[in-house]
Amino acid sequence: MxxxxxxxxxxxxxxxxxxxxxxxxxxxxxxxxxxxxxxxxxxxxxxxxxxxxxxxxxxxxxxxxxxxxxxxxxxxxxxxxxxxxxxxxxxxxxxxxxxxxxxxxxxxxxxxxxxxxxxxxxxxxxxxxxxxxxxxxxxxxxxxxxxxxxxxxxxxxxxxxxxxxxxxxxxxxxxxxxxxxxxxxxxxxxxxxxxxxxxxxxxxxxxxxxxNNMIGRRQGFKYALHEYNFFKSAYKEKLISLYDFINAVLIRFPLRLLPVSTLKFIYSSLLRK
Missing domain, CATH: 3.90.550.10 (Spore Coat Polysaccharide Biosynthesis Protein SpsA; Chain A)
Incomplete structure (x- = not known):
């Protein structure tokens, strides 16, 4: 074409x-x-x-x-x-x-x-x-x-x-x-x-x-708070279910508080193929 x-x-x-x-x-x-x-x-x-x-x-x-x-x-x-x-x-x-x-x-x-x-x-x-x-x-x-x-x-x-x-x-x-x-x-x-x-x-x-700092930009309490607010808004607007909101918070929030080296391993080994 x-x-x-x-x-x-x-x-x-x-x-x-x-x-x-x-x-x-x-x-x-x-x-x-x-x-x-x-x-x-x-x-x-x-x-x-x-x-x-x-x-x-x-x-x-x-x-x-x-x-x-x-x-x-x-x-x-x-x-x-x-x-x-x-x-x-x-x-x-x-x-x-x-x-x-x-x-x-x-x-x-x-x-x-x-x-x-x-x-x-x-x-x-x-x-x-x-x-x-x-x-x-x-x-x-x-x-x-x-x-x-x-x-x-x-x-x-x-x-x-x-x-x-x-x-x-x-x-x-x-x-x-x-x-x-x-x-x-x-x-x-x-x-x-x-x-x-x-x-x-x-x-x-x-x-x-x-x-070099992509993982660093997605780590820390401030980013975790933005992520929490997003999923909370998505749930309130019925864009995701209560189950998926709770699941996102329980899994993602602790991840954002991990050291950058650990997050890099998770991104490269578990989330990318």
Whole structure:
């Protein structure tokens, strides 16, 4: 499928993003076998001169539509804001530090076009530290719709940086909302509640940059508290059952208080394949 199909790519950057990583991310978009005809990039607050220089470099290479927010409001707000400027119904997400495989958009959009009952298509992703392939760790998600629904009650059923969705379905579910660290999972549960259908491609279509401190960012009392508040909100809104809420709290909260070395072992040995 090489016929041009109108679709958008949605991104957000903020002050602490790396200019080098952003360049790699934008290059991977520019090298797609099926190219977006619109890229809405939200500047979530003031950004560095280096980031602005990268954006200027790609103005003539990509159909960038740059939207600015006066102050940093967080990813959920930035994506919700950016979605208002998207002119196509099909939207591909992309983070500012990841690298899409060259046929990612083509594969995902082909499934959406051929299967109009699907409202969101994600994929497996390959985690890396410095260069793609250096870790060889695949983060897998369930392929079929029914398995996705079951999985969603315990863990996020999609890899957020690799999702492609129908804009109207997301807007009807309330769009992205502010829920620190869990903006994506919160949206997925609301999409599920609204009766949408999903599919996860089992090929890894995106290289996900974990960095040296990914585990550290998901450890500690403060993160555990954000996680607890998310699951509490999900239960109150009837997005998960009481059993799954209690199960999440009893398992996840103690995990976040473990040493980083122990958490690294759990992530690499038990949660990744």
């Amino acid at each position: 090489r016929k041009q199909i109108d679709f958008s790519c949605l991104m957000s950057i903020y002050q602490r993003d790396s200019a080098r990583f952003l360049k790699e991310a934008l290059n991977s978009i520019n090298n797609q076998t099926l190219k977006a005809n619109e890229i809405v990039l939200v500047k979530d607050g003031p950004v560095s001169l280096e980031l602005d220089a990268i954006l200027s470099e790609f103005q003539d290479k990509l159909p960038l539509k740059i939207i600015s927010i006066d102050e940093n409001r967080g990813l959920g707000h930035a994506l919700s804001f950016g979605l208002n400027f998207i002119s196509n119904d099909i939207v591909a997400r992309m983070d500012a530090d990841d690298i899409s495989v060259s046929n990612r958009f083509e594969k995902q959009i082909d499934i959406l076009i051929k299967n109009p009952e699907y409202d969101l298509v994600s994929s497996n992703i390959e985690e890396f530290n410095n260069v793609p392939g250096d870790l060889g760790i695949i983060k897998k998600v369930p392929e079929k719709h029914e398995d996705i629904l079951k999985y969603s009650q315990k863990r996020s059923p999609f890899n957020h940086p690799s999702v492609v969705f129908r804009k109207q379905a997301v807007l009807n579910a309330g769009s992205y909302k502010s829920m620190l660290f869990f903006e994506d999972y919160y949206l997925w549960l609301r999409l599920i509640k609204s009766g949408r259908k999903f599919y996860n491609i089992q090929d890894p279509l995106l290289y996900f940059r974990v960095g």
